[in-house]
Amino acid sequence: MVNIFAILKPVVWLLMKFYGLSPQIVETEPGTKIKIWVPSKTKSANKPNVVFLHGFAGDGIFSWMSQVMAISSTHAVYVPDLLFFGGSYTDKPGRSTAFQAEVMAAALRKVGVKKCTVVGLSYGACVGFKMAKLDPELVEFIVASDTIIELNESFVRVVLDHYGFDNFVEFLMPKTADGLIRFLTICNHGPVNLPQFAAKDFLREFYNNRKEKAELAEAWVIPDNEVKPISLSQKVHLVWGDDDKIFNSNVAERTKMQLGGHTTLHYIEDGGHAVQMEKPDLYNAELKKVLSSRIINSRED
Numbered sequence: 184m185v186n187i188f189a190i191l192k193p194v195v196w197l198l199m200k201f202y203g204l205s206p207q208i209v210e211t212e213p214g215t216k217i218k219i220w221v222p223s224k225t226k227s228a229n230k231p232n233v234v235f236l237h238g239f240a241g242d243g244i245f246s247w248m249s250q251v252m253a254i255s256s257t258h259a260v261y262v263p264d265l266l267f268f269g270g271s272y273t274d275k276p277g278r279s280t281a282f283q284a285e286v287m288a289a290a291l292r293k294v295g296v297k298k299c300t301v302v303g304l305s306y307g308a309c310v311g312f313k314m315a316k317l318d319p320e321l322v323e324f325i326v327a328s329d330t331i332i333e334l335n336e337s338f339v340r341v342v343l344d345h346y347g348f349d350n351f352v353e354f355l356m357p358k359t360a361d362g363l364i365r366f367l368t369i370c371n372h373g374p375v376n377l378p379q380f381a382a383k384d385f386l387r388e389f390y391n392n393r394k395e396k397a398e399l400a401e402a403w404v405i406p407d408n409e410v411k412p413i414s415l416s417q418k419v420h421l422v423w424g425d426d427d428k429i430f431n432s433n434v435a436e437r438t439k440m441q442l443g444g445h446t447t448l449h450y451i452e453d454g455g456h457a458v459q460m461e462k463p464d465l466y467n468a469e470l471k472k473v474l475s476s477r478i479i480n481s482r483e484d
């Protein structure tokens with residue numbers, strides 16, 4: 184049986200090539216390899232850099248394809264796979280979001296990015312916040328969606344109890360086609376129309392490195408008594424599905440409050456957790472608007 188997601192790979196490759204992007208493998212240190220889609224030199228010249236960080240499913244380019252098409256004429260777009268997703272891997276023991284952030288920052292510097300806006304979803308936005316803290320020179324601005332600053336134990340327990348799961352790894356990493364469809368239904372506002380065979384192919388294509396991904400999931404959750412307040416020097420714009428069934432609007436408002444005064448929040452109507460995939464037109468319009476307002480503001484600075 185041929186995997187449909189494997190068949191799609193060359194199609195994605197050609198499509199992204201049309202938008203000026205091609206994949207590179209960057210070694211940040213021996214044993215750590217990051218797959219990152221980078222813009223061609225002619226495409227990226229004199230354009231502001233935007234880096235997309237995906238959530239805890241799929242890979243970079245699969246998650247952000249529509250956004251690449253929407254903004255690559257005005258921005259130099261970089262789309263890495265986070266460690267243990269897609270084509271990125273390390274033999275180092277680090278599994279925390281801070282470790283992901285450190286490695287992503289190193290990979291971006293290797294491909295010549297000195298300053299950028301980070302656009303992140305869910306787990307990827309958590310990595311983005313850590314990157315902003317770790318490397319304020321590199322990260323100028325953050326657009327974060329459907330995320331949380333620190334994922335604490337008691338919050339995870341509430342989500343797991345609500346959906347009837349024993350542990351977080353089981354919730355995030357379905358093993359069967361039905362399990363995946365159920366997970367995607369939780370991530371969507373609307374119904375999920377994925378046939379069984381496609382769900383099986385998706386599991387085979389995107390749920391590699393299961394052991395390491397389970398470790399990432401466990402490292403994402405912080406014990407309640409270790410949660411620390413965060414303060415970022417960068418401005419953050421939050422774009423949120425108004426029907427996110429994991430990180431709901433209470434979490435959105437709380438995140439806005441925690442990040443402080445200059446943080447802004449925009450809801451996408453009828454958007455679920457995977458908002459950039461479910462509502463690409465609304466999401467992209469908002470992304471373009473906020474990115475272009477940044478250019479105007481930085482000219483005024």
Ligand SMILES: *[C@@H]1O[C@H](CO)[C@@H](O)[C@H](O)[C@H]1NC(C)=O
Pocket residue numbers: 331335337338407408410434437
């Ligand atoms: C855990 O996170 C939730 C959602 O952001 C929040 O309401 C709650 O106060 C947090 N608990 C602790 C102990 O930090």
